[in-house]
Amino acid sequence: MYNNSFFKKILLVTSVVFLFSCDKDYNEIGGDLIGENNFDLKKETYDVLAYNQKTGPIQSNDLAINPLGIYNNPNFGETTANFGTQLTLSETMTTIGTRPHIESVVLTIPYYFDASKTVKKTDGSNVYVLDSIYGPDKAEMKLSVYESGYYMRDADPIGGFVQPQRYFTNQNAEFDNIKKPNRLNDDTNLAQNDKFFFDPSEHVVTTTDSITKAVTTTRTPPGMQLNLNKGFFKTKIIDAVASGKLATNDVFKEYFRGLYFKMEKSGSSAGNLAMLNFKDGKITIKYNEDLSTTTSGVTTVTRVKKTIVLNMTGNSVSLLDTDFTGSGLAYNALPNTGNTTEGDEKLYLKGGEGSVAVLSLFNAPGELDAIRKSGWLINDASLVFHIDAAAMANSFVPQRIYLYDFNNNRPIADYYLESENNTNPKKSKLIFGGNLNTDAVTKKGTTYKIRITNQIRNLVKHADSTNVKLGLVVTEDINIDAYHRVRTPNAFITGAPKASVMNPLGTILHGGNSTVPNDKRLKLEIYYTKPN
Template structure:
């Protein structure tokens, strides 16, 4: 009777979920099949041992998303995020005609914005809300863009040029020491340099046709748009093309080694930080030159307009520095490796050049075998992490964290089996596995993160030869397949040698309660298992 009743309930719930999902633009299979009462399933909880592990400098080249700016966090100190990038030629330039004159040089890089919050007014203008910006709104900073003097190789000579070259978060000094000449963004408009801020306003260009006199307006979403020094690019790019320096990309990358973005405080402004897709950026050089046309014995010279585009699709590196002189003192005082025997009371997750949490399940001798012998049917298994609200009161909590197999530096089985997706926001995919920030309905502040690790626990109980691996927990910018690949620590140790790429992209941090007895019972980290007993 119990089995029949159970099957009927499951069929009803599955039918409801199926019908409901038809109206969703993303798949949410298995999200909440087990409700608050869990269909009268039994519940048991187990202690979890968790400790902190700092990474130190970590590989940070060729990330999909990079931070830029200055962020002061009470828990994790002040992070300054600079950036280095190669530029590429989408088309080589082998000839420049006579009397070239540069009209404009503009660097453009789009910002992320929340399309669902964009408002279009009656006059056709748009109001945008920027996404992935942390810190005070429109906080001013000093931005300097230089030609880079640091050559970024594709392959590592130490490996006999067989492996990709790695670049690390702590190499800002290397780039700063070899920057070329004065800054390129020397426009008289201070918002492009000494008083730069991430501007949410759209860009509007109005032009009048010289023949029809029709006025047209082109509107583009917000982004960095800097006027660069025209004389400098006349010498380096136009004259360089005449000298054959733009004949191939290999020649060009050795000649013009890219851009270096340097962020500094502007007066007493605290600054803020944005996540940016630099690879969508480009430098557009507009110039005119003579065009000679000869008919018979008559030569006519006319001025023609030309354009050279430099894409920011070459090698890149995120350059991070942490300052703990006025904030983040407790975090800075933490040992490189926490208490591996009894666990730490709090887990400090910090992205970038930061720290991960290491978790150990079933630490009581014989505990795992007792559960295996019980023959339980595991319906659901969860890890719920509670945010230290007092510590995070004045900090921006990361929107997502990521749980993985720490021993083997790879995703756990529940990650792979979760096929849910979110077409509107790919960062919200894998909703069953989860790890997204849960917020309080009233305060809007973050409260918990939850992971479903049902299949991980099932496999651990089903197969006696399964290894009870440690689990790693990190801040994440995204958890798509590319983002969960591992990046190397510059100085590995006996406890850690690499961390997920996703954690390097996002420099935010959060403070979570761990599983020690000193933590209040309702906030303590535990493994929750819902199960049914065999008949």
């Protein structure tokens, strides 16, 4: 019986392999296979028309991660990233005990760190290296956290509250002008306000048991920890329980309109910028109150410890102000829409309120029809983008770029062929590509490669397929394929990928213009086999 089962399995596997190998038209080939020119592969290259398109102010609410800080990009100007967020109650409240007294109010937001570089020392402490930080290490800035005066609606009243309300990158002045005047992070420790910096140190709390005298040490990874004004929260939260302001989250969000984080320069420091997951942030209010219990007619009053947690899981918005007077002059002088006829020499990809590159394939008359009539079996098609090394010499280079259907603001066919890697998004959809390639010696970024094999196959096989324009952007997370609307849609652009709004960086690539040196020029590369 075992042998019979074994041979059945062998027969099944052999059949699957045979059938798969017969389907030449959908055979994906890797770089090594192409390099060895197996199966008599041939290569053809085609010119690509590519030009710049600025987005202008763009929707920036409800992002997975948000920038906070100040970053002076050598090519795109100095951006100050502020932030506004609603607060939500982890538990609603309608009653509170007598004689409540606040012990502490602490705002916490975790930082990203590179776990592979964490060093555990013999005394039990840990040394961390922060990730997603741009600019000088430990650069001081002025951080102010205010009670927001801006009511962030969840739904848009235009259209009958059916669609979510949009908020945009250029609304910082609106939040700043109506913030409440008193800064909440007013601790005497200036590292929490006027000389704030993104500290990589772990947080250590030591407690001693009042009876056993046992000492307990708790260590947590680095993150923002700010002591907020206890008097404000006594009035705003504790004293408001009896009035029903904490009875539901809808009432609470109208009553306490959230927080506004404002960043400013501190002295001569250039500042820096961090990517933060504000959704994991919270405010923890620890307080004491009297608890009365009655047993056999005897009432006992006990002092008990209580906690109220305010989460940052409500609506939120990245608020970006960019000063172009210094390093951003050249970029700011670019037209909103580049040369749509001949293409641009340089392609400026910028995240946030940024810039998209628009690509048009098969522009020569009869070019696509000739391929359709040739009967080619397309094995691989890709676009290779060369970084302008001179322009980007002193800049942080984005780790990934993303290509999409620009006409319809959606992914192309090749994007859907791979499953997502949610545990490590940086390793997701590697065949589709877009990851930064670096020089083995200099360790500098050189190129990005994106495969569009199935996009081209569909165009060639189906005469009624639309040769759509393609959009190219920097991306913070390849798994996010949603799109955000520009504030002022026009004939040239209506939206851009949400993940590009999340990314604070930019890069400059060589375009497909005929003036670009041939070895750096953007081209479409197609590897194919001809039928016998």
